[in-house]
Amino acid sequence: MNNRKPEPLNASPVRRRCTICGNPSFSLSGVHPQCAAWKAGRLARDAQKAIAEAIPKPARPQWAQHKWAP
Numbered sequence: 001m002n003n004r005k006p007e008p009l010n011a012s013p014v015r016r017r018c019t020i021c022g023n024p025s026f027s028l029s030g031v032h033p034q035c036a037a038w039k040a041g042r043l044a045r046d047a048q049k050a051i052a053e054a055i056p057k058p059a060r061p062q063w064a065q066h067k068w069a070p
């Protein structure tokens, strides 16, 4: 019994690989939407962390910085 499948008429196009996860991607940009969202979220989180670290924290709590406080 012959179980061979026929050869495809059109060769499958070469799939671009996602630059983030490395798996083949079918999107036009070549990057999975979920990978792009993950990277954007990570960049935003890192930016927020950098901003939070750049802002100097007061030595005393804000409620204790009043001039009448001891």
Ligand SMILES: [Zn+2]
Pocket (backbone or CB within 6 Å): 018, 019, 020, 021, 022, 023, 025, 031, 032, 035
């Ligand atoms: Zn991906």
